[in-house]
Amino acid sequence: MTGETRYVTLPSPTASGSRLGVPQGTQFGGLYAREILRTFRNPWVLVITLVQPFMWLAFFGSSFANVPLAELEALLHIKIQGYLQFLLPGTLSTSMLSIGMFGSMSTIQDKRFGYMKRILLTPTSKATVFLAKALGSATRGLVQIPVMVVAALVFGVRFYGDPIMWAGWVLGLTLLGFGFSCLFLAVTASSTDWQTPGVISNFITMPLMFASNALFPAANFPKWMQYIAAWNPVSYSALFGRGIIVQGVADWTYLGYIAIFAALMMVAGTLVAARYLKVE
Amino acid sequence: MIDTPPGDAIVAHDLTKVYGSVDHVDRQILTAMNGEAPRDGPALAKRLALSPSTVTQHLTRLGRSMAVDHVEMKVPSGGVFGLLGPNGAGKTTIIKLLTGLSDITDGTATVAGYDVQRYPMQVKQRIGWVAAEVILDDDFSAWENLWLQAKFQRLADWKPRAEELLKYFGLGDRRKDKVGTYSTGMRKKLEIALALLHQPSVIFMDEPTIGLDPSTRRMLWEFITGVNQEFGTTILLTSHYIEEADALCDHISIIDHGRFVASGTPSELKSRVHxxxxxxxxxxxxxxxxxxxxxxxxxxxxxxxxxxxxxxxxxxxxxxxxxxxxxxxxxxxxxxxPSLETVFLDLTGRKIDDVGGEVFDYRKFYSTVRRARQ
CATH class of the missing domain: 3.30.70.260 (ACT domain)
Structure with a gap:
C-alpha cells in the first residue's frame, strides 16, 4: 500500500437507494432507452418491421379480390366492405406474436458480447432487464400500427369507431405484444444461441396465427381448432379491433381478457427470468 | 463516495466453486475436507460414515470440476492484489464469485463490507469491474456509455465526474464518437472510466492488458497505478503476465488448479526460490x-x-x-x-505460459465482434 496517499478530489456523484432492496426505476429507464435507441439507429430493423405487415396486407389482403362481396360476407359471417377491412385488425394482432423475437435476439446479443455482465454487475436485477427487453420489443411492434392504418387507407379501406375506442384498440395491441414478448423472452431466457429465437418464433407464431379469428372467422373451423381459438389471445385482439373499425362497436371485455393475458405472462416471465436468465 | 469500509476490502473464507450440480454428499465432503487436499479418501469415508467407494466417486467428481478450491484471501483497503496463474487456473471464476455473478458453492466472501451472498446488490453498488474482453456498447458514444452506466448505478449527479474522468483518460475530445470507432487502448481506458464512475471502493480487473501491444500495456499500467494511488481504490487484478503482476501488485497470490499455491509480496515470493x-x-x-x-x-x-x-x-x-x-x-x-516465473515453476513444475492449452486470441475476437456489430 502507498504511504502517502494523495486522493484526487472529484465531484462525487450522489447515489440513491443504499437501502437493502435497491429500487429499479432508473435502471429500467436506462435499459428501455437503450433498447429503443438501438432500434431507431438501425434503419434496417425499422424497415423490416414496417415492410413485413405491409406485405401481408398487400398480398394476403388481395387473395379474395375476385370473390363477389356477398359471397365473402357469407363466408366471413360479417358485413364488410372488403377482405382487407376484415384482415387489418387480424394482421396487426398476429404481427404482435413474433415481435418478442427482437427482444429475445437483443438479449442473446447482450449475452454473447458480454454486455449482460456489465448490466448485472451493477445493482440491476434480472427481472428489470427482462421487463425492459419485453417493453422494448412491444414498443417496436407499435410502430407498425400507424403504418398499417395509413397503408389500409391508401388501399381504400374505411374505418369506424371513436378516438376512445381507437385508444383502447392500440392499448390492446400493446398489451398483446407485451404479453407475447414476455412469453418469448421467458422461453429463451437461458439460451445463448442465435438460432433459438427464429425456431421459437415459428413454433409460437404458426399455430396461434391460424387457430385464431385473425385471418378467418373461427366459425368455419373444426371443433378442436375452435377450442384453441377460444383460448387464444390473438382472437380477442382481432375481434376487439374488428368490432371497432368494421362496425364501430367496442366490446371492452376483450380488452379485459388481453390485459389478464399480459399480466399473467409478465408475472410468469419475470419469475422465470429472475431464476433462469443466463449471464453469458 | 459510498461508505468505504475501514480495514479489509475483500475477505474470502473457504471460497469454493464446483461446476455442475452439487448434491448433498458433495456438500458434506466439501465441508469435511475443510480446505485440505482431497487425498485421504478412506479417512474421509470413516469420518462421514460413508462407503469408501462413494467418497472416492464424489472426490473424483469434485476434484475434476472444482474451479475454485477452498480459497482464503484478505485484501486490505487501498491495496493492489494480484491473482497470478495460467489460463484456466480459476482467476476469472474467483472474480465472478466475489462480484456475485456466479453462485458460491461453499464458503463465504465479504466485499466492501457486505456479504456477497446475502447482499449482492449492496456489493454491486460498491464495486467496479473491467472485463478481459472489452465490453462496451459499440453503437453508442463514450458519453452515452457513461450515461447508461450512471443509470445502471442509479447516479443522480454524475455529469461533472464523467467529464473529469474523460479528461483524466484523455478521451474528452472523442466523447461524442461511437465507441466502435475507438482503438483497443481507448476502449480499455473508457472501460476503466466506466468502472470508476460511481466511485467504487473496489475494482476488479480481469486480465486488464490481455491482447494489448507493449506500449499500450505500459500506458495502462500507469493508469492502473494512478487509479489506485489517486482515487484510493482497492484493486484486485488477475493476470498471467508475470511482469504485470510484479509491476502493479503489492500482494500476489499464485493460483493453479483453483488453489492458492503461494501468497506474499512480490519480493517475498521471489526470495522463496534461490x-x-x-x-x-x-x-x-x-x-x-x-x-x-x-x-x-x-x-x-x-x-x-x-x-x-x-x-x-x-x-x-x-x-x-x-x-x-x-x-x-x-x-x-x-x-x-529467480523471478515469479521460477516461483511458479518451483511450485507447480510448469511454466505459466506453457500451461492451460490454447491461448485465446483476443485480437481476432475483437475484430470478429466489431465486424459482427457493423
Missing part, C-alpha cells in the same frame, strides 16, 4: 541420468520436449553442461534467474 532454472531442449538420445550426473543439478523434470533443470547456480552449471553434452546434442537453452 536456485536458477535451466530450460533445455536436446536431441532424443540424451537421457535423464546423463543430466542428473552433472554436478550442481539438483532436480530434473520434463515439460513436453523440454528438460527443466533446477541448478544451484546457472553460471557454474552451464560450463559443466557443455562439457557433458556435445554441442550438436543441444537444440535450445534458456536460463531463468
Amino acid at each position: 536456485e536458477d532454472f535451466v530450460e533445455l531442449e536436446t536431441v532424443e538420445t540424451v537421457t535423464e541420468a546423463q543430466l542428473r550426473a552433472i554436478p550442481g543439478v539438483t532436480e530434473v523434470r520434463t515439460q513436453g520436449k523440454t528438460w527443466i533443470l533446477r541448478v544451484s547456480s546457472a553460471e557454474e552449471v552451464l560450463p559443466r553442461l557443455f562439457a557433458h553434452l556435445r554441442t550438436d546434442e543441444i537444440k535450445r537453452i534458456n536460463v531463468e534467474k
